[in-house]
Amino acid sequence: MDYKQLIIRGISYSQTQTGAYALLLEHEETNIKLPVVIGNFEAQSISLGLEKDIHPPRPLTHDLFTKFIISANFELVSVIIYQIVDGVFFSNINLKNKITDEELILDARTSDAVAMSVRFDAPIYTTQQVLNEAGILLELDDLSKDEDVFSEKINNEEDNLKNISMDELQKLLDNAVKEEDFDTALEIQEEIKRRKKKID
Structure with a gap:
């Protein structure tokens, strides 16, 4: 077939x-x-x-x-x-x-x-x-x-994440994964990726 x-x-x-x-x-x-x-x-x-x-x-x-x-x-x-x-x-x-x-x-x-x-x-x-x-x-x-999985939440919380340092973001990411809050983990991961792209 x-x-x-x-x-x-x-x-x-x-x-x-x-x-x-x-x-x-x-x-x-x-x-x-x-x-x-x-x-x-x-x-x-x-x-x-x-x-x-x-x-x-x-x-x-x-x-x-x-x-x-x-x-x-x-x-x-x-x-x-x-x-x-x-x-x-x-x-x-x-x-x-x-x-x-x-x-x-x-x-x-x-x-x-x-x-x-x-x-x-x-x-x-x-x-x-x-x-x-x-x-x-x-x-x-x-x-x-009709954006990807968690984009609606990201748009609402994007400003909050932008005001957090990279170290704090990493701690939040580790904690979200530990708590198995994968929605939040993916949002934080996207913010970290965005910042790394700007640095590159």
Whole structure:
């Protein structure tokens, strides 16, 4: 089958479901976006997987499963979003044994599959049919109104973070990670990155 590769375009607060997020996947060749509604935990897990710099004091479920896969000599080869039924996406996680080349396909929620794929830097694919059924074409102007996961909170608290020294920011970051307040940790991490870019 001719699969279409998707990239993670961002995560935003869901406009349709309270307390949920929308994971925005994009087919780069056509700019068609695939919005997937996910929960708060999955949004945090995907964001942490993308960040790479923030490590929770105890492993999250997806981190634990990642270690198990590696310990079993498997690697995550790809994720395929193969179907949508009544607004629900169905996905497979494709694994391969590094020693025997044995292939293993696991059924998974799309949010979990994406959270795993970012930990292995594995590609995400879908079918043309799924794109036809659930894909939307958004202009960049529309996207700018709907920023990434924690940008709304960042905008509200940005001025407060700007007035804090780098040392204090680092302490706040360490404390947020320790307390497992990943929303705040990601906000602080973004502020630290912005300052480092200015220095460079």
